[in-house]
Amino acid sequence: MSDEHEDIVVEYPPRRLAPGQRARIRVWDRASGALRTVHESGERLYEAPNWTADGRLLVNGDGLLWLLPVDGSGEPEPIDAPGLPAVNNDHVLAPDGTTVYASANDWHIWSLPIAGGEPTRLTEPDGALHFLHGVSPDGARLAYVRVEPLGDELWGSVTIRTISSRGGDERAVTTDRGPADGSAWSPDGEWIHFNTEQFSETPGHAQLARVREDGSELEQLTFDERVNWFPHIAPTGDVAVYLSFPPGTEGHPADLPVELRLVRVGAWTEPTTIVALHGGQGTINVPSWAPDGSAFAFVDYPVER
Secondary structure (H helix, E strand, O other), X not given: OOOOOOOOOOOOOOOOOOOOEOEEEEEEEOXXXXXXXXXXXXXXXXXXXXXXXXXXXXXXXXXXXXXXXXXXXXXXXXXXXXOOOOEEEEEEEOOOOOEEEXXXXXXXXXXXXXXXXXXXXXXXXXXXXXXXXXXXXXOOEEEXXXXXXXXXXXXXXXXXXXXXXXXXXXXXXXXXXXXXXEEEEOOOOOOEEEEEOOOOOOOOOOEEEEEOOOOOOOEEOOOOOOEEEEEEEOOOOOEEEEEEEOOOOOOOOOOEEEEEEEEEOOOOOOOEEEEEEEEOOOOOOOOOEOOOOOEEEEEEOOEOO
């Protein structure tokens, strides 16, 4: 990083669907195991559902944030946020449901009213990339992935940090240089769950872990041969869903045969595969449980053969 803490400028356009590919926003019901498609598009690549308290889903697509009814009764409608840079698939909702926190492709974290309005940038130009993933249950703090260059390597250091939901007061959670991702609080606020490669010297072997917000009591949770990402604890606190990639997968790429796995909290080595799908990047990057823990939303990306 420079002494002036200049921003890193790397432009990544919003993801697009491949020819013959569709984005399906879907919901899995916990009681019945039934799947239903809320919305399907062959034109816009939607990603990363959040679930609002009033029965809507928040997704991103084409660099915008969209809201749609979870019962499938209406089309996605964009949130009007003049001045907000193109967003990516890292966005979460404040516990009170009135504010959206989102990572944008200027590598900063922003807040904006869910009803639309002027956005506010929360992170400073400090020579890092900022990828949001979680908000504390009391709404006071945000957990994010901080990427800093080392020499010529842009992604040289990848750590978990928190900041105030109003910006500032940054605190380190992890110090290992990663890779790490998917940091989100447990519903009781006691733990931050995330995925990390620090338990293996072999690239492409991310496993799930948890840590206290102050960085203490780091604990590995999964130990299998697959590559496990994005642990999301249900609001009920008893189960979690995570994304499982094929062995040897580096990063969290798109368009792979992946699995959504359900596991009891406290029995992380005993998962059940509940959905096998074509996806990965964009499927469940952010917490996507219904507020009562009865269902969760995800996106898959089937391709016509």
